Amino acid sequence: MKIIIIGGGVAGLAIGWRLAEAGQEVTVLERSQPGGGATGASAGMLAVTAELQDASLEEMEFARYSNVLWPSFAEKLEAVSGRKINYAAKGALLLADDAAALSRLSRQAGPGRVLLEPPQVRALVPLVAADGIAGGLWSASEAQIDNRSLGPALAVALQKAGGRILANEAAVRLERERDGRVIGVQTPFGRHAADAVILAAGAWSGLLDKAGEPVSPVKGQMILLAPPAGETVPGPVIWGGGIYAVSRAEGLAIGATMEDAGFDTTVTPQAREMLLRSAEKLMPALGRWTLIEHWAGLRPRAPDGLPMLGPTRSEGLWLAGGQYRNGILFAPAVAETVADQILGRASPIAAFDPRRFGT
Ligand SMILES: Cc1cc2nc3c(=O)[nH]c(=O)nc-3n(C[C@H](O)[C@H](O)[C@H](O)COP(=O)(O)OP(=O)(O)OC[C@H]3O[C@@H](n4cnc5c(N)ncnc54)[C@H](O)[C@@H]3O)c2cc1C
Structure with a gap:
């Protein structure tokens, strides 16, 4: 089968890799460079505790399944691509600033997740402020990856499996038959015929077609702080005070804002100050660290905040979108479910079926 994938982020590349390995003829159209969208701008957390506090059962199951797939996905990706993505289970520490917040966190305690008293929190991460916290939840096996290496590694793996990546080539229009069936993609350099087109253009997925899949951008800004000489960077992900x-490798990445700002990815002094002040409140020593980077990315969000994975209302057009705040965590499961649906080996997951929204 000839498959065109629009978008070389984690979703498009991971799906393409799986399909190329299954012997399909895969071409990824990427208007810029692989991994340069939200994938490269993200924090790289596999945040199965903090991000899923209010998740539906379906999303929770999907996230947990993907989290289980991650170690072997990472191992295989590194072996095939010859590039490191640094999967590391350094744990996550969720801080509570008062008794009510601690009681909410206590609902997630269980196997592998323990509640900590303030002295235990400080023993684990001495940078955390001595006062102002009521305790924390420690999730020991939570992992993170180097998201900036992820796109390039996936691109190599996909190409080694026989897939093609056309970088700096944007899809500008879907080609349709009279009955609406999608049969290819037009770019500034020519047309690409396809048996199946997968729209994996992240936050931009709603822009391509007049039918317009309902995906919208949610801007997130982050900063990177480098420690003074001799200061160590804490290993676990630390959640608290809204950040x-x-x-x-270079220090601590602090995130992230949640902004409704359309497709604007400029960074703002207001966001920088907010992130700096919040980080300093949580870990006062960070006041002595040096700001070395500030960036923004766009999360792809569906109207109900859930992923959109599978066939669309247009025959021949598939969607891998709406991963919102968890597209890195979801990646192995997204690759599996979308590729397997296209190969006829799986059915859409009802809660994530793109056709759940109106025409
Ligand atoms: C600040 C921030 C922090 C985040 N932190 C985390 C985290 O810690 N953990 C986690 O799991 N998730 C996190 N996320 C969410 C995660 O980054 C996204 O859900 C995920 O990267 C989406 O992947 P994607 O492949 O769908 O989109 P993207 O990575 O955005 O890729 C889409 C690609 O499509 C390309 N494209 C767009 N239009 C076209 C076109 N017309 N033709 C060709 N190519 C096109 C773009 O150039 C881009 O490369 C974060 C996001 C942000 C912004």
Whole structure:
């Protein structure tokens, strides 16, 4: 089968890799460079505790399934691509600033997740402020990956499996038969005929077609702080005071804003100040760290906040979108479910069926 994938983010590349491995003729159209969208801008957390506090049962199950797939997905990706993506289960610490917040966190305690008293929190992460916290929830096996290496690694794996990536080539129009069936994609350089087209253009997925899949952008800004000489970067992801802090080779990445700003990805001094002040309140020593980077990305969100994975109302057109705040975590499961649906080996998951929204 000839398959065109629009978008070389984690979703398009992971699906393409799986389909190419299954012997399909895969071409990814990426208007810029692989992994340069939300995938590269993200924090790289596989945040099965903090991000899923209010999730539906279907989303929770999907996330947990994907989280279980991640170690072998990462191992295989590194082996095939020869590139490191640094999967590391360094744990996640969720902080509560008062008794009510601690009681909410206690509902997630269980196997692998323990409640901590403030002294235990500080023993784990000495940078956390001595006062102002009522305790925390420690999720010891939670993992993170190097999301900036993920896109390039997937691109190599996909190509080694026989797939093609056309970088700097944007899809500008879907080609349709008179009955609406999608039969290819037009770019500024030519047309690409396809038996199936997968729209995996992240936050931009709603722009391509006049039928317009209902995916919208939610802007997120992050900053990166480098430690002074001799100061160590805490390993676990730390959540509290409206932010999270994730360790990177260069320091701590602090995120993220949630903004309704259309497709604008400029960074703002207001967001930078908010992230800096919140981080300092949580970990006062960060006041001495150096700001070395500030960036923004766009999360792809469906109207109900759930993924959109599977066939659309247009025959020949498939969607891998709406992963919102968890597109890195969801990646192995997204690849599996969308590829297997296209190969006729699986049915759409009802809660994530793109056709759940009106025409
Ligand atoms: C600040 C921030 C922090 C985040 N942190 C996390 C996290 O810690 N953990 C997690 O699981 N998720 C996180 N996310 C969410 C996650 O990044 C996204 O859900 C995920 O990257 C979406 O992947 P995608 O492949 O669908 O989209 P993208 O990575 O955005 O890829 C879409 C690609 O499509 C391309 N494209 C667009 N239009 C066209 C076109 N017409 N033709 C060709 N190519 C096109 C773009 O250039 C882009 O490369 C975060 C997001 C942000 C913004």
